[in-house]
Amino acid sequence: MKRLLLILCLFFSLTVSSQCVSNQSVWLNPVGPYVVGQVVTVNYTLGTFTQLNLNWIIAFQINLGAGWTNLQPLITPSNPGGSVGFWMWDTQNTFPSGLNFGPGWRFINTGTANWGTGSIGPFVMRFRVTVAPTCTPNSLSISMNVIGDCLTGGWNNGTCCTDPAYNIYNGVVQIPPIITTNINHY
Amino acid sequence: MNYKEHKQILLTLYITILMMTVTIFTFGQTTINPDTVCANATGEQYFVTNTPTSTYNWTITGGGILQTGQTTNAITVDWGGVMGLWVNAVEVIESNAAGCPGAPILLDVFVLALSGNGIGPFCPGDPTTTLVGNPIGGTWSGTGVVSNAFQPTSAGIGNYVLTYSLAGCNTTINVVVNGGPITGPIQHF
Secondary structure (H helix, E strand, O other), rough: OOHHHHHHHHHHHHHHOOOOOOEEEEEEEEOOOEEEEEEEEEEEEEEEEEHHHHEEEEEEEEEEEEOOEEEEEEEEEEEEEEOOOEEEEEEOOEOOOOOOEEOEEEEEEEEOOOOOEOOOOOOOEEEEEHHHEOOOEEEOOOEEEEEOOOOOOOOOOOOOOOOOEEEOOOOOOOOOOOOOOOEEEE | OHHHHHHHHHHHHHHHHHHHHHHHHHHHOOOOEEEEEEEEOOOOEEOOOOOOOOEEEEEOOOEEEEEEOOOOOOEEOOOOOOOOEEEEEEEEEEEEEOOOOOEEEEEEEEEOOOOEEOOEOOOOOOOOOOHHHHOOOEEEEEEEEEOOEEEHHOOOEEEEEEEEEEEEEEEEEEEEOOOOOOOOOOOOO
16 A cells, blocks of 8 residues: 555656656866856766656757857767667757757657657766856856757657756856056156 | 135145155155146156056046056156146056956046246345245245345346245246446546
């Protein structure tokens, strides 16, 4: 009986919140805060993707604040036990559902178009960003959206995953104060 | 208090400030505001502490002309001849290596123009004449000058240059003491 209740609780938990993403972790090198010109490497890992309603994971979208520039992929997500296909780096793509994606990685399923990968993870990836030149403390937020093929229009079997973006970094560009001495007269 | 008295008090206040400036000049650089310069002074040097990666944008008003050093931390300025207090006459804005500007740094400048009253010509026996400088508060010097007054008798016959000094500025006037006629002895035809 207890076991049945536990299973029911788990089922309702997944159904009500539609959470597919779990065990996310990240590290940044160097750690913040950051100044203009600084190059930061971000290593992100998604431990598990739960295939709610057979949603398959299809994209990792990187959301950057206005203070960043020069986003570069370093390590493409892995695809352990996944479908035939590959992860492709893309700066922009409009999925069949009209979802505007990018930048980030999206899975190209070479078996069935517009499907994600059947892998549940873990997915490890790495990218690099640079703090853009500025005189104002622009946002340096970084977050990651994990997107299933239900949202992109490749699969339709009930409720889609609605995981919020995973917060990787929150901060602003550190602007060193310009301190000018008084004017002196020889 | 009438207008004239009010003006006199203001002038005295300025003179006090000028004297303070002179005192600081004696011991080195000044950051006192307002700064004081002599009318038509040339090559006056202004500076802020240098940050090697920064650039500096200077703006000069009040009759001054920036001569050298724009974009650096030190400049030279030639000042005009119009006396008065010029607010924010020297301004500098520092920009760091990223081109970000800092807050403007400002300095008021008092341009000091001196003048002295013309006196003479004198004869050797003429009485002592008070020397008047404008603005008041300065000091007269030169041959025959005693306590800011000219004594033709002690000066003797000749042409003299008398100097009026105030707050490090100077102006001069020329004074002549003429000799008397040389009269021969009385003779009896």
